[in-house]
Amino acid sequence: xxxxxxxxxxxxxxxxxxxxxxxxxxxxxxxxxxxxxxxxxxxxxxxxxxx
Numbered sequence: 328x329x330x331x332x333x334x335x336x337x338x339x340x341x342x343x344x345x346x347x348x349x350x351x352x353x354x355x356x357x358x359x360x361x362x363x364x365x366x367x368x369x370x371x372x373x374x375x376x377x378x
Contacts, residue, residue: 331358338373339363 333339333355342362343352351370355361
């Protein structure tokens, strides 16, 4: 909302799941504290889910 752009391929941490996985709230390291709602089709999961 503040005009910053987060390039495709930037790694972030999912902090919330919306509508059963239709979209995700993702926190990115740069700019500090950046949050973005990302549609499921634009997310690639790396690692493993937390139990």
